[in-house]
Amino acid sequence: MPDGDAAMTFPELRARPLCPAGQALENEALFLAEVRAFLAKALTPDLREAGRRTLGVHSDIEACRIWQGRLHRQGWIAPAWPRAWGGAGWTARQRFLFDQECVRNDAPVLFAGGIRSLGPLLIEMGTAAQQARYLPAILKGDDLWCQGFSEPSAGSDLAAIATRAERQGDHYRVNGSKIWTTGAHHSNRMFAIVRTAQLEKRQQGLTFLLIDMDSPGLSVRPIPGLSGEHEFNAVYFDDVRVPVENRIGPENDGWTVAKRLMSLARANNTPAVLVAKALRRATLAIEAAGDGVEPHVRRRLAGLAIELEAFTRLELDALPSGRAQDSGDSRARATPSMMKLIGSELHQRIAELAMEAAGPAAAASLAVLGLDEPELDIAAMATARHFSVRAASVYSGTSETQRNLIAGQLLK
Numbered sequence: 057m058p059d060g061d062a063a064m065t066f067p068e069l070r071a072r073p074l075c076p077a078g079q080a081l082e083n084e085a086l087f088l089a090e091v092r093a094f095l096a097k098a099l100t101p102d103l104r105e106a107g108r109r110t111l112g113v114h115s116d117i118e119a120c121r122i123w124q125g126r127l128h129r130q131g132w133i134a135p136a137w138p139r140a141w142g143g144a145g146w147t148a149r150q151r152f153l154f155d156q157e158c159v160r161n162d163a164p165v166l167f168a169g170g171i172r173s174l175g176p177l178l179i180e181m182g183t184a185a186q187q188a189r190y191l192p193a194i195l196k197g198d199d200l201w202c203q204g205f206s207e208p209s210a211g212s213d214l215a216a217i218a219t220r221a222e223r224q225g226d227h228y229r230v231n232g233s234k235i236w237t238t239g240a241h242h243s244n245r246m247f248a249i250v251r252t253a254q255l256e257k258r259q260q261g262l263t264f265l266l267i268d269m270d271s272p273g274l275s276v277r278p279i280p281g282l283s284g285e286h287e288f289n290a291v292y293f294d295d296v297r298v299p300v301e302n303r304i305g306p307e308n309d310g311w312t313v314a315k316r317l318m319s320l321a322r323a324n325n326t327p328a329v330l331v332a333k334a335l336r337r338a339t340l341a342i343e344a345a346g347d348g349v350e351p352h353v354r355r356r357l358a359g360l361a362i363e364l365e366a367f368t369r370l371e372l373d374a375l376p377s378g379r380a381q382d383s384g385d386s387r388a389r390a391t392p393s394m395m396k397l398i399g400s401e402l403h404q405r406i407a408e409l410a411m412e413a414a415g416p417a418a419a420a421s422l423a424v425l426g427l428d429e430p431e432l433d434i435a436a437m438a439t440a441r442h443f444s445v446r447a448a449s450v451y452s453g454t455s456e457t458q459r460n461l462i463a464g465q466l467l468k
């Protein structure tokens with residue numbers, strides 16, 4: 057505790073503002089006490105249940121909206137944004153601790169593309185008009201944003217984007233399609249990269265646009281996931297009008313903008329916490345299976361817990377600046393890919409073990425998902441999560457792509 061704090065009463069300590077942005081966390085216990093007190097009050101049983109029942113990358117959307125509203129009123133909805141923009145201004149360490157407490161308390165997982173990626177990008181690269189229009193709506197949860205990057209022939213090879221935007225006076229006309237768009241059916245806005253020119257290098261000639269999902273000519277079709285959930289979609293553009301003022305960065309330089317967005321999104325993520333959530337669930341599934349669990353399952357669980365500990369250390373080392381990839385050091389630049397690769401594969405092995413622990417019940421369980429049979433329900437959730445987390449080594453860059461990037465950096 058820093059000098060002087062020892063003499064203060066707890067209410068006095070509580071009344072003091074939390075650590076200002078950018079400073080080291082002076083008193084972790086005080087911060088954690090404040091977070092725990094808030095979560096105990098704000099996380100009602102129905103929200104915790106929604107958090108527990110999360111299968112994919114976000115929780116039930118209504119629970120997300122309620123949870124977003126509570127975090128917003130508390131001033132904690134955007135932990136990484138500077139206070140001047142309505143964020144909490146927390147350090148990376150504070151964000152990690154907060155996320156960890158949220159996991160321990162089964163908080164819903166937010167649908168947070170606006171908070172994690174587009175908001176920080178707008179703060180850095182948006183015009184004053186874009187910042188004024190979009191940032192408050194992201195914080196309040198009035199605007200939900202989906203990401204329109206991938207196309208049927210442009211996934212790992214993103215530079216192959218073919219959706220065209222033609223400039224016509226003060227707007228673009230967009231034609232083409234996007235695929236695997238998570239949450240497009242919940243979103244009222246999309247950030248997208250589209251082709252505005254065919255230039256020598258394919259990365260040139262792309263432009264970053266903000267598109268209203270209710271624009272005439274835009275349609276969304278669901279794609280059912282392996283776990284049975286409707287999370288992603290195909291999105292079609294048929295002469296969709298997008299005002300030029302909705303462009304971020306210069307025309308034909310959308311690649312630079314998209315790269316910056318990805319790097320900000322990674323810096324705002326704490327994947328070790330997500331993996332910890334999976335380990336917690338696996339432990340519960342193994343406990344629920346009781347004596348029926350083979351001894352090797354418990355041994356493997358212990359091994360995975362040790363791996364998670366190492367992964368968490370790696371993340372905490374990489375977090376302090378949140379900008380490791382910006383430094384000149386090739387090892388530091390490879391770190392985000394290492395984190396994605398190790399995190400997603402560890403997550404998958406944990407989910408697989410949880411399903412294995414359910415034994416034969418796992419095979420039958422999908423059919424009874426949602427029924428009031430506690431043991432089968434645990435098995436059903438473990439099975440559905442195993443299927444769902446297969447996607448972790450595909451989205452945000454496949455494992456093969458990450459290995460290529462790591463090799464590219466380290467062998468330079």
Ligand SMILES: Cc1cc2nc3c(=O)[nH]c(=O)nc-3n(C[C@H](O)[C@H](O)[C@H](O)COP(=O)(O)OP(=O)(O)OC[C@H]3O[C@@H](n4cnc5c(N)ncnc54)[C@H](O)[C@@H]3O)c2cc1C
Pocket residue numbers: 202203204205206207208209210211212213235236237238239288447448450451452453454455456457460
């Ligand atoms: C759950 C989920 C959510 C998603 N959400 C979104 C979203 O919201 N918005 C969005 O824009 N996209 C989203 N995506 C799409 C995701 O970004 C792409 O699936 C991913 O980039 C891979 O592209 P692809 O599916 O076209 O596979 P491909 O690029 O066709 O790859 C197929 C296989 O080939 C391998 N491969 C490809 N190129 C190479 C290479 N050079 N070297 C070695 N191996 C290679 C890949 O690793 C993969 O195993 C999501 C995907 C998933 C699974």
